[in-house]
Amino acid sequence: MIDSITFLAKVIGSRWLDILDKSGEKILLKMARNLLNRADISEIRHNPFLESIPNAVKKDRCGVCHSTGLVKYLECRSLDSGYAPLYMCKSCLCLYNATAEFNEMDVVEWQKRWAEDPEFYKVPTGDEFVALVDRAAPTFEWLENDLGVRFSGSYMEIGAGSGIMAASALRFFSDVYVLDHVHDRLLKVREIVGERYHVIDYDDGLNIKVDTVLIWHAMEHFLNPGGVFAFGAGQLKKKGYFLMQVPVLTEEHVYPGHYYFYNELVFKRLAEQNGLSILNFYYDHAMNAMTAVLRKN
Ligand SMILES: [Zn+2]
Known part of the structure; x- marks a missing residue:
């Protein structure tokens, strides 16, 4: 029921926004946006980024596909020196x-501490900034060549971290939208790269449609990755690309803040649930990471 109300509110509200946007009615446009935000109260309840208590085992609910049926698989060494x-x-x-669930770790506090470390996801300036952006660009070039496409239009990155990869995306896309729970670093990047770089939050994201969505080493950190995936897929235009890289299960990647590990079958399931098709999987055996490329049907 909530889903259908939200859906209707989004369809009617978005249509209205489109019409007003074209007619240039600024005041009415603001009113429409406010109304749409209020209509989206039910959606806020579903904001997948707000989940902060790891409880998948206790609730017996998988954060990826939202089904029941979690079973013990194995224990392995964890980077926090214990066993996971x-x-x-x-x-x-x-x-x-x-690990985090069983040790009742305050995950939000823990993530905040990491994020506040000035060395963590530091945004450099000058030549150092340009060099970092240069280093991120070949990922897009490589994907373009392998997929035989030229990226264009708009781009949204979920869990953008330092925002460097998104800065490099500006060379391929006309507009870049970045989401992350920490805004400071992204705003610093925006100061350097300019206004085609938009720092947004979840609510802003619900009002845009983009040609490409990228989630690079963030899906493992979400407690509701299925919800985050659905959000990304929902904001993609038809035939848009969904690019994702995640660590695969190897000892160096097991630590309390990595909640979920993926394989090809998981992405196939997510694709089916959200109206996408798998284009390809790639493996980086040096980093023990996998890249999934999907396309909206
Ligand atoms: Zn599942």
Whole structure:
């Protein structure tokens, strides 16, 4: 029921916004936006980024496919020096690391501490900034060549971190939208690269449609990655590209803040649930990472 109300509000509200946008009615446009935001109160309840308590085992609910049926898979060494209990979802076959849940770690506080470290995701300036942006560009070039496409239009990055990869995306896309729970670093990047770089939050994201969505080493950190995936897929235009890179399950990637591990079957399941098709999977054996490229149907 909530989903259908939200859907209707979004359809009617978005249509109205389109019409007003074209007619140039600024005041009415502002009113329409406010109304749409209020109509989206039910959506806020579903904001997948707001989930902060790891409880997948306790609730028996997989954060990826939202099914029940998590079973103990194995224990392995964790970078926090203890052992990590890993569970498998019988439905989508993702792996869930229950360390934070079982140790009742205050994940929000923990992530905040990491994020406040000035060395973590530092935004450099001058030549150092340009060099970092240069280093990120070949990922897009490589994907363009392998997929035989030229990226264009708009780009949204979820969990943009330092915002450097998105800065490099400006060389391929006309507008770049970045989301992250920490805005400071992204605003610093915007100061350097200019106004085609938009720092947005979840609510802003609901009002835009983009040609490409990228989630690079962030899906493992979400407690509701299925919800985040659905959000990304929902804001993609038809035939738009969804690019994702995640660490695969290897010892150096197991630590309490990495909740979910993925494989090809998990992405196939997510693709089916959200109206996308798999284009390709790539493996980086040096970094033990996998890249999934999907396309909206
Ligand atoms: Zn699952």
